[in-house]
Amino acid sequence: MAVNNLLAQSNVKIDSNKVWKSFVLQVGGGFGSYTTTVHIKPPALSGSVKRYSPVGMVRLLWYPSYRLRMGFETGYTDFYSYKVRNAGKEGSLHLSAVPLLFVFSMQIVRRVNVYAGLGAYLETTHLDYDGSVTSKALVLGTNIALSYTYPFSSKLSIVAEAEWMNAYDSKDAALNLQAKLAWRFLRWQ
Amino acid sequence: MIIPAFAFLFFSCQKKYEVLMPDTTTWSIFNDPAALPLLPASRPAMEGVYTLSKGNDIFGDQAAIKWSHTSKGSDTTYHVSGFFGKDIAYFICEGKQLNGSILFNGYWRKMVSTETGIVHLTISAANGAALLLGANPVVTPGSIVIDGFFGNGSENPGRSITLSYTRKLNNTPASFQIAAHRSGGRTSDLLPVSENSVAMILKTQEFGSTGVEVDVRFTKDGIPILYHDNTLNLREVQKSGLVGPIENYTYDQLSTFVRLVHGEKIPTLREALDAVVYQTQLQFVWLDTKYTSSIAPIHAIQLEYIQKAAAIGRQLDIVIGLPGKEQFNQFLNLPDYKNVPSLCELGAAESDQINAKIWAPRFTEGTQNELVADEHLKGRKVYVWTIDEPAFITSFINEGHFDGMLSNFPSCVAYNYYVHQ
Numbered sequence: 001m002a003v004n005n006l007l008a009q010s011n012v013k014i015d016s017n018k019v020w021k022s023f024v025l026q027v028g029g030g031f032g033s034y035t036t037t038v039h040i041k042p043p044a045l046s047g048s049v050k051r052y053s054p055v056g057m058v059r060l061l062w063y064p065s066y067r068l069r070m071g072f073e074t075g076y077t078d079f080y081s082y083k084v085r086n087a088g089k090e091g092s093l094h095l096s097a098v099p100l101l102f103v104f105s106m107q108i109v110r111r112v113n114v115y116a117g118l119g120a121y122l123e124t125t126h127l128d129y130d131g132s133v134t135s136k137a138l139v140l141g142t143n144i145a146l147s148y149t150y151p152f153s154s155k156l157s158i159v160a161e162a163e164w165m166n167a168y169d170s171k172d173a174a175l176n177l178q179a180k181l182a183w184r185f186l187r188w189q
Numbered sequence: 190m191i192i193p194a195f196a197f198l199f200f201s202c203q204k205k206y207e208v209l210m211p212d213t214t215t216w217s218i219f220n221d222p223a224a225l226p227l228l229p230a231s232r233p234a235m236e237g238v239y240t241l242s243k244g245n246d247i248f249g250d251q252a253a254i255k256w257s258h259t260s261k262g263s264d265t266t267y268h269v270s271g272f273f274g275k276d277i278a279y280f281i282c283e284g285k286q287l288n289g290s291i292l293f294n295g296y297w298r299k300m301v302s303t304e305t306g307i308v309h310l311t312i313s314a315a316n317g318a319a320l321l322l323g324a325n326p327v328v329t330p331g332s333i334v335i336d337g338f339f340g341n342g343s344e345n346p347g348r349s350i351t352l353s354y355t356r357k358l359n360n361t362p363a364s365f366q367i368a369a370h371r372s373g374g375r376t377s378d379l380l381p382v383s384e385n386s387v388a389m390i391l392k393t394q395e396f397g398s399t400g401v402e403v404d405v406r407f408t409k410d411g412i413p414i415l416y417h418d419n420t421l422n423l424r425e426v427q428k429s430g431l432v433g434p435i436e437n438y439t440y441d442q443l444s445t446f447v448r449l450v451h452g453e454k455i456p457t458l459r460e461a462l463d464a465v466v467y468q469t470q471l472q473f474v475w476l477d478t479k480y481t482s483s484i485a486p487i488h489a490i491q492l493e494y495i496q497k498a499a500a501i502g503r504q505l506d507i508v509i510g511l512p513g514k515e516q517f518n519q520f521l522n523l524p525d526y527k528n529v530p531s532l533c534e535l536g537a538a539e540s541d542q543i544n545a546k547i548w549a550p551r552f553t554e555g556t557q558n559e560l561v562a563d564e565h566l567k568g569r570k571v572y573v574w575t576i577d578e579p580a581f582i583t584s585f586i587n588e589g590h591f592d593g594m595l596s597n598f599p600s601c602v603a604y605n606y607y608v609h610q
Binding site: 037038039080082084086093094095123124125127129130131133135136137139169170171172 | 409420421422423427428430431432433434437438439441442445446
C-alpha cells in the first residue's frame with residue numbers, strides 16, 4: 001500500500017497491462033572477417049590467406065517477463081582459407097566453424113540489444129593436399145554482439161548486428177556484420 | 190550483471206606464462222679464444238654431491254652435479270647440470286678451462302615457477318681446478334669449491350653461490366632409471382623445446398634423465414609418430430588450421446602443415462629412436478602405445494633399434510609399454526610375445542602372463558615393497574609412474590625399492606636419487 005501511494009505521488013506511470021512473454025527466432029546472414037593472426041606454417045609454404053567470407057546464423061530467444069532473455073545460437077562461419085604450394089604439390093586448407101552457444105540478451109536502450117554467449121564451436125578442417133581430409137573438433141568459445149532492431153509489425157522485425165565470435169580454445173576469432181529477420185512466432189501473457 | 194560478466198569473460202586475457210631463455214653468450218672471459226675444452230677425465234671426477242654455503246636460500250643446501258653429452262657425427266657437446274633440492278631448481282652449463290681455472294657458463298631455472306637467469310661459475314686453480322686438470326684426479330671432500338654468481342633473467346649475474354664437494358653421487362641401485370615423460374619434459378612446463386620432439390630427446394639428459402617415455406600414435410597412412418594428445422591442439426602445436434584427431438592426417442600432411450609449439454616437426458618414431466641411439470647416452474626407451482591397433486609394427490621397429498644399438502655397443506633397453514587392457518590383448522597377438530621386451534602398467538599377474546621385463550604400477554598404489562620384492566625375485570624390474578610432486582619423489586626414492594621412476598621433472602628425481610644415502 002505504501003509503495004502504491006509513493007508511486008501515485010511520483011511521476012511514475014503505472015502500466016496496468018500485463019507483460020507479454022514470447023519466443024523469437026532470428027535468422028540472418030552477412031559477412032565475416034577473421035580477426036586473429038594466421039601464420040602459414042612453415043613459412044616456406046607459399047600462399048595467401050583469405051580472411052573474409054559469408055556467414056549465416058540462427059538464434060532462438062526466449063523473452064521472459066523480465067529483461068534478461070536467453071536462448072541458443074548456431075550458424076556457420078568460414079574462419080579462413082589458404083592455398084599452398086610446397087615442393088611441386090599444390091593444396092588448400094579451409095577452416096570453418098559452427099557455433100553452439102547459449103546466449104543471453106538484454107535491451108540497453110530502445111531497439112538496441114547486447115548479446116553474450118558461452119558454449120562451443122564445432123570447427124572443421126577441409127584439407128586438400130596429399131589427399132582430401134575433413135576433420136572436426138569441438139572447442140570452447142564465447143560470443144558477444146550488439147544489434148539494432150527495427151520493427152515492421154508486432155511479429156516481424158529487421159535486425160542489424162555486429163558480432164564477435166571467439167573460439168578461445170583454438171585462438172580463432174571473427175567479426176561478423178549481419179542483417180537478420182526476427183520473427184516473434186509465439187507469444188503469451 | 191550477466192552481460193558485464195560475459196563481457197569480462199570475453200575480453201579478459203588468460204595470463205600468459207613464459208620463460209625467456211637468458212642470453213648466455215655475453216660472458217667475455219668464457220668467450221676468450223684462449224679458453225679450451227676440459228680434459229675428458231676432469232668431467233666425471235667432479236661429479237658428486239655438493240654443499241651450498243652461499244645461494245642456499247634460493248637453491249637449498251645440497252646439489253648433485255652430473256655431466257651429460259650428446260653427439261652428432263664426430264662432434265660431442267658436453268653439459269654439466271646441477272640439481273638442487275629446493276623448488277626443483279637446476280642449472281645447465283657448458284665448461285671450459287682458462288689459465289688453470291675451470292669456468293662454467295649457462296642458466297638456472299626453477300620448475301615450480303618461471304624464475305630463470307644466467308649463472309657463471311668458476312673453480313680456481315687453488316679450489317680444485319689444478320686437481321681436476323691434472324692426471325688421474327682423485328677428489329676428496331672439500332677438495333673442489335665452485336664459486337660464482339647468478340642473476341635473474343638476462344641481467345648480469347650478481348648474487349653469490351658457492352658449492353663444496355662433499356661426496357660421490359649415489360649409484361644404488363646401479364641400474365636405476367630416471368625416465369622422463371613425453372620424451373623428456375612437457376611443453377606446458379615452459380621448457381625451451383617441445384615435448385615429444387627430437388630436440389627434447391637431445392635435451393633431456395641435461396635435466397638428469399637416463400631414459401625417456403615416448404608417446405606413439407599412427408598417422409592415417411600408418412607411420413608411427415610421437416604425439417601425446419588425442420587431437421591437434423594449441424597445447425602441443427602451433428595454430429595451423431588443422432583440427433581434430435591426429436590419426437585423420439597423413440604423415441606428409443602433418444609434416445607439411447603442423448609444427449610443435451617451439452617449431453619442431455612432429456617426429457616419426459624412427460627419427461626419435463635414431464636420435465636416442467646415435468646422439469645420446471640414454472639407456473632406456475618406453476614406447477607408450479597411445480593407440481589400440483596392432484602392436485606388430487612397433488615391435489618390428491623395437492627389434493630393429495635394439496639391434497642398431499647393440500651394433501654400436503650401446504646398452505639400450507627399448508620396451509613396449511602396455512597402459513591398458515586393449516593394448517595388452519593386442520600384445521598377446523604377437524608371436525613369441527613372452528620374449529618381447531615389454532612394460533606392463535596392469536597388475537603383477539598380467540606382467541607374469543606376458544613375462545614383462547618391467548612392471549610399472551601407478552604411484553598411487555604406494556611403495557608396495559613386498560610386491561616389488563616378489564617381482565625382483567622373478568627377475569623383473571619395477572618402475573613407478575608418474576610422480577611429479579617433489580615430496581612424493583623424495584619418499585618413493587627413500588622408502589621404495591623401485592628400479593626406475595617416470596616423472597615430468599627428471600631433475601627432481603635425479604637430485605633425490607643422487608643425494609640418497
